[in-house]
Amino acid sequence: MSIAAYIAVMAIVTYLIRMLPFAFFRKKIKSKFIKSMLYYVPYAVLSAMTIPAIFYSTGNFVTAAVGTIVALALAYYNKPLIVVALAAAGTALIIGMFF
Amino acid sequence: MDKNTKIKSDFLQGAADGIPIALGYLSVSFGFGIVAVSSGLSVMEAFLISLTNLTSAGQAQGVNIIAAQGTLLEMALVQFIINIRYALMALSLSQKLDKSFTLPRRLLAAYGITDEIFAVCSTKQGLLKPQYMYGIIAVSTLGWTAGTFAGAAAGEILPSQITAALGIVLYGMFLAIIIPPAKKEKGILAVILIAAALSFIAKYLLPDMPGGFVMIICALIAAVTCALIFPKEDDEQ
Structure with a gap:
């Protein structure tokens, strides 16, 4: 099988999944339940993606756990995205020198 | 402000919001580039996969299927299952598009619906402008493809301690997105805790x-549960 064919299949399937609902769904949803659900979906998705994956993200549970605590604390005090993200990585790097 | 200046500033605002995403993508796609080349792909092929797919889990699994010489049907099904979450995100975003979002613009912007771009766009106040999405997508795509290229071309330039630590960047960003609103709304706090517990x-x-x-x-379970227990009263989103 040519690699170009694999890449084409990956690209087309992935694009159609994104494009069909985005381009062709034009109605404003009226149902309070559906609207509430869609409102909560992004938070649910991000939470499910982060936990427990964040604890495996550095290949070392200790560095990841300390990085997570630092990120949680900074996020709690409304620090900008990039500050929280890089502080977590910096913490993991420094802790990694000891563990 | 005249119309052109406004459009430009929407694009620039999107581009600025894309910077943390692009930085996170750099480290993840750098890792993808290394893996792709070690699985037998060329630098150009790895780059092309990142440019046309713009997704992490689907690409990583796709490279495994190519390496194992799987069938195209397997490839299509695996991509469908791993990436079906984007359909839900696309549907959610379709509810807050500005009226200047015509069909050709929707076809274009749909390319860039990723977890991170969705997170930023869906939690942004007000309606989404096409130029805002173009800005965030352009900068993010640059980070994703440049990281892939660098990882594939140069192999492991960075010491492994640094690439390992960079693995936490995107998750840190996710926490920075979900924690502040969780302090203000019980429903958001609940949906985050339920989703995290289920996922765990x-x-x-x-x-x-x-x-x-x-x-x-x-x-979905977490969002449905919270939609039932904490329905949104008004149209504040």
């Missing part, structure tokens, strides 16, 4: 399920 349990009870699939099920 699923990780150990269903270790063989594809990650993208597990994630969307946990997220």
